[in-house]
Amino acid sequence: MSTDSTIGNRRNAVGSFLDRVRDRWATASGWQRWTVYVLLFVIALLLPSDTIGQFMSPYSDWASVLFFPIGTYVLLGIGLNVVVGQAGLLDLGYVAFFAIGGYAMALLGTRVGLNFWEILIAGVLLSALSGIVLGGPTLRLRGDYLAIVTLGFGEIVRQTAENTDAIGGPRGIAGIPHPPSIDGVQIFGVDVFHYGVLDPRPYYYLLVVVATAIIIFVKRWEKSRVGRAWAAIREDEDAAEVMGVPTFKFKLLAFAIGASIGGAMGVVWAGKTISINPNDFLFMLSATILAAVVLGGSGNIPGVILGAFLVAWLPERFRGLSDYRILVFGAALVALMIFRPEGLLPSRRRKAELAEGTGGMGSMGAEVPGPETQAAAEGAAK
Template sequence: MNKLRENVSGPFAQVRNWWWYTAPGWQRAIVYVALFVFALSLPSLPVASFMSPHVEWQSLLFFPIGVYVLLALGLNIVVGQAGLLDLGFVAFYAIGAYFLAYLGTESGWNFWVILPIGVLMAAVSGVILGAPTLRLRGDYLAIVTLGFGEIVRITAMNTEAIGGTNGIAGIPHPPNIEGVFFFGEEVFKYGLLDSKPYYYLLVALCAVVIILSVRWSKSRVGRAWAAIREDEDAAEVMGVPTYKFKLLAFAIGAAIGGATGVFWAGKTVSIVPQDFPFMLSATILAAVVLGGSGNIPGVMLGAFMVAWLPERFRGFEEYRIMIFGAVLVAMMVFRPEGLLPSRRRKAELKEGTGGMGSLGAEVGGPDSVEAAEVAK
């Protein structure tokens, strides 16, 4: 099994090393621009019959694929980079969506005015949640965040000012901008039926989040998060203000979740509390782990697979979830580090830390059994 794993990962490791340490900057820039244009062109490519035979391809690209990718990028900062297990991430998504729905319907404010407010309030909510709870670790932190997600959903159900169980209808779309075309389509003409303009917005926001995430990971902040994830006690002894950096990770992740909620609510006609269940948090966490926690391309691939596979197998009706679950189990057996893991993540798994702080430290990596036998 180990030899098979090495044969599969070897070529990828060589390409990755060349990419990060040898490839000139202009080549990387060309590739990044090409990938961005490719992502924008996905709705127009003739792949709909294969990728989505049961659902409209453009709608599927926006939700769940685009929304899941953006949520996974936000959760990756909390889980993948800082090593904090968050099971209530859907709460920040709901906060952003409800801010757009309420302010847009009650005050008549513009989408672009509400967007920074929703992002800011989601970040503040992350600080409010993190301030009293981030002194907890592992499964205790996971339980508290799970409870926070349920508190937000139940509060929305029981608050008549925001619609209660009926939610909020008549949510305004972003304002149209006439005369801008891409692949023969108007880019900024927003409506209920055409999902492509909203997908373009998500791609642009994903690009911004990716750039910021890469910058953070290579900065002092990213190094502090890595130290906290690997060994929080050692990081604190070495002078890292662990509480401050954990709170920062929660706030940034919450802000990205809130922005995703605002963009999603801008497309939908109405929202209800049932749109924000715990299973959505669990699904996004599964995407992060499946793709490769801490590695941005891996997280995006994992989110794409988690969003796309159930829709691709929709023709199997009740068996599609079983097939999807079998794929996840197989991945965890044969690639426990994820589809595209980072080198640091693979090293943490070999050491048995799991790359998720104290919670993951209880779970041995793929080579921990062999290492223990050799040590004997």
């Protein structure tokens, strides 16, 4: 049996298993679904355990790794998935919204004196406004043109921060306040509302709560008329427009929602790190989050969470290999893309689009045929 046939059989076996799981989930009752949700939430709260950390991160503090990079990548991946996975818009400057949220926390916390919760609201609004400002003049572009403009926007934000002395310049901003603490509330032996320098677990629990709220919010959008409009735009923007979908309005909404999620994560992250500088917001972060979305299965929140987890965790797990850990990480990503080119957990709709060659990421990817489409085209040519 050829290598291609073996790979194809493995893909089909994994796909059949996932289809059975989806069918079972689709017919699950309400109480079964809520039981799973509660269990997942409890598991997330138990993750900082030292017993788990001994295996998951033997070379680094596991609770710190859970907050950054794992938790941060997961939340940024969910936000970018709204833009890339649901609306099909290729955004290479997503780190800019993360930076705007971080600088909002730094400036409003150190110079205006607002508390964390007030700044969180302000950071979300500022980031959403930035998404609208970026999307207004650029969302009439598609594919690689849109990608180049968003890449430029990300660099403009970073360079502006680096060359503006009023906001710290290349030195950045230090002394960012932590979220306000409430002592005496303990869960699993952790003072969960005491936000200090030594224990990263309260910040991780805060991130879990924020991520849960965002996932509920995004899923509500996805199942609404807005989500159906995004899917139509992703599959074929011209056809959607002909059918009466106001494509520009819905694309702008996707940019604003994705930006607001990135800004929220920036606020939470800055409150934990207490100092930021422009080098924290390099293009590689945007590229890494995009890789996580594609790897996990764009358009599917569980897949995006899994992809972000792997992209963030694998380099930390193999930190003991020193420089070779990046080689191992790269090899793992290549292997995953060979065996699961559509992503680890793609949605059925997304999987069908890729198989038909209508992958939908602007014009980029939409014209790339999947294996079945290519085989059919070759057969027709013969």
